[in-house]
Amino acid sequence: MYTQAMDTQRDEGGDKPALCTAEEAQLQQRFDSRIDAGDFIEAKDWMPANYRKTLLRQTSQHAHSEIVGMLPEGNWITRAPTLKRKAILLAKVQDEGGHGLYLYAAAETLGSSRDQMLDALHSGKAKYSSIFNYPTLTWADVGAIGWLVDGAAIMNQVPICRCSYAPYARAMVRICREESFHQRQGFDSLLVMMKQGTDAQRAMVQEAVNRWWWPCLMMFGPPDDQSPNSAQGMRWGIKRVSNDTLRQKFVDAAVQQAEVLGVTFPDPDLRWNEATQHWDYGTIDWSEFWRVVGGDGPCNRERLADRVKAWDDGEWVREAALAHARKETLKEAA
Amino acid sequence: MSTDNEWPLWEVFVRTKAGLDHKHCGSLHAADPKMALQMARDVYTRRQEGSSVWVVRSDQIVASDPGDKDMLFDPAEDKVYRHPTFYKLPDSVDHM
Numbered sequence: 001m002y003t004q005a006m007d008t009q010r011d012e013g014g015d016k017p018a019l020c021t022a023e024e025a026q027l028q029q030r031f032d033s034r035i036d037a038g039d040f041i042e043a044k045d046w047m048p049a050n051y052r053k054t055l056l057r058q059t060s061q062h063a064h065s066e067i068v069g070m071l072p073e074g075n076w077i078t079r080a081p082t083l084k085r086k087a088i089l090l091a092k093v094q095d096e097g098g099h100g101l102y103l104y105a106a107a108e109t110l111g112s113s114r115d116q117m118l119d120a121l122h123s124g125k126a127k128y129s130s131i132f133n134y135p136t137l138t139w140a141d142v143g144a145i146g147w148l149v150d151g152a153a154i155m156n157q158v159p160i161c162r163c164s165y166a167p168y169a170r171a172m173v174r175i176c177r178e179e180s181f182h183q184r185q186g187f188d189s190l191l192v193m194m195k196q197g198t199d200a201q202r203a204m205v206q207e208a209v210n211r212w213w214w215p216c217l218m219m220f221g222p223p224d225d226q227s228p229n230s231a232q233g234m235r236w237g238i239k240r241v242s243n244d245t246l247r248q249k250f251v252d253a254a255v256q257q258a259e260v261l262g263v264t265f266p267d268p269d270l271r272w273n274e275a276t277q278h279w280d281y282g283t284i285d286w287s288e289f290w291r292v293v294g295g296d297g298p299c300n301r302e303r304l305a306d307r308v309k310a311w312d313d314g315e316w317v318r319e320a321a322l323a324h325a326r327k328e329t330l331k332e333a334a
Numbered sequence: 335m336s337t338d339n340e341w342p343l344w345e346v347f348v349r350t351k352a353g354l355d356h357k358h359c360g361s362l363h364a365a366d367p368k369m370a371l372q373m374a375r376d377v378y379t380r381r382q383e384g385s386s387v388w389v390v391r392s393d394q395i396v397a398s399d400p401g402d403k404d405m406l407f408d409p410a411e412d413k414v415y416r417h418p419t420f421y422k423l424p425d426s427v428d429h430m
Contacts, residue, residue: 044400091380098377105361108343114363115340171360178381321365322341328366 035237040166043109051236054229055165056110057126058238060117063103064128068121068303070096072136073145081139088185089142095178102171109167122308130289131219133297140193140201140208146186147261148209148216148254154179155250156220164237187257194262202262209258210266217281218289220247226286248278255279344370345395346378347388356388364389 020028027046034041041047070093077093080086104114120126131149136142157176163169193201221227221243233239251270258265269282291297341363347356359378364370370389379387398406414420423430 042400044397046400094376094380098380101362101377102360108361113340174360318341318365319339321369322339325366325369 035164035235038237039164040169041164042166051238052110054233054236055168055238056107056112059103059107059110059165059168059171060112060120061127061129063100063107063117064121064126065132066096066100066103068128068132068307070100071303071306072132072134072299073142075136076139076142079139080142085189088189092146092182092185095182099171099175099178102174103168106165106167106171118311122304122311124295124304127293129219130292130297131215132303133292133300134211134215135299137211138204138208140190140204141212143186143189143193143205144208144212146182146184147190147257148186148212149219150179150182150186151254151257152216152219152250154183155246155253159240159246160238162237162240187261190261190263205261206263209263213265213267214284214288215292217247217251217284218286218292220244220250222286222289251279251281341365343392344374344389345392346370346374347390348374348378348384349386350383351385356386359383361392 028048031041031045031047031051041051073089073096074093077086077089080089104117107117108114117126121128131152136145154176157172157179161169161172161176163172190205193205197205224230224242224244227243230239230242234242255265255270267282269280271280273280292300295301342365343361344364345361346359348359349356362370362373362377364373367389371387374387374389375384378384410416422428
């Protein structure tokens with residue numbers, strides 16, 4: 001999902017080498033041929049400065065997304081309708097925290113410290129996925145996030161398992177393995193309400209789906225013709241499949257799933273196209289996307305404030321743990 | 335910005351079940367060894383992926399330099415006689 005970084009960055013001239021030494025040119029050439037051969041790049045290998053910078057931005061923002069992504073669902077842990085749903089939701093939110101940690105660790109191999117990354121998040125310099133700036137108003141939102149948001153995330157993340165940067169690819173393999181439970185539990189939760197629930201509960205599910213559908217389509221990033229950094233990402237093997245291709249794949253899968261569930265999507269233009277063998281969908285409101293990315297979504301301020309508060313409130317714990325560890329080391333040395 | 339107050343980095347190795355090697359699976363920050371083990375359990379074995387965990391301070395690991403790759407590993411390249419397939423034996427005993 002969570003990979004909007006490439007689309008929301010300014011153009012920085014790709015990896016066109018500026019004036020460089022003969023040695024750098026040779027390193028660049030070796031790097032290019034390794035990428036062409038489908039080889040993985042490891043943390044200590046030589047890489048172009050812009051490759052490192054782009055990846056650092058993408059992996060750290062991906063990590064931020066996982067951590068901020070704990071907030072909308074965390075909102076419902078204390079109010080889950082049954083003990084079973086509460087245990088499931090706790091496990092899922094804990095997974096998201098774990099995913100954030102895998103990704104921070106991958107990002108750190110690119111030469112940034114954890115504190116630097118968190119500082120970039122807390123100061124508003126670094127972005128996270130726009131989807132987490134929407135509120136979770138009802139219990140059905142938790143199911144809709146699992147089904148649609150995590151469904152879109154999986155669609156987006158599976159190709160990154162083949163990313164050219166190995167530490168990122170390895171983190172993604174681990175994440176994708178765990179993510180499938182997230183989507184299934186969400187669908188299962190909605191299905192129970194649709195099949196065994198009251199009319200009010202069914203209406204609640206439909207209302208949640210109405211609110212999440214369009215923001216989910218935006219998760220894949222701007223249309224291909226407005227995604228100037230995509231080509232460079234493809235060249236580097238960071239991006240494997242285009243935004244529109246992934247979005248279409250998601251729509252095609254979701255339409256079928258919605259039928260099983262018995263809900264509709266809020267798009268009058270959604271119809272089967274016999275010629276393309278895909279579902280056509282209506283125009284996405286990209287002004288909303290850019291507004292939310294730019295900081296003016298329904299919950300941007302609340303999400304960031306919650307993260308900053310958690311970090312600040314935890315400061316004495318981090319310091320105490322470190323002081324204790326230092327004291328123990330001294331005691332052992334004595 | 336200062337990173338003096340960052341908890342140190344640890345590498346995590348997990349043995350999935352008895353009989354297998356411990357395998358590197360990632361890293362994490364923790365203040366001390368005990369916390370590193372507990373966090374490794376929480377971060378890397380939430381689905382019974384492990385029966386044993388090692389944690390090692392990252393700064394205690396000595397690693398080869400990727401730049402030395404050729405020097406270190408190429409000498410093995412022309413020693414085909416170290417592989418069993420180098421030896422062509424008569425069919426009747428070739429399963430040896």
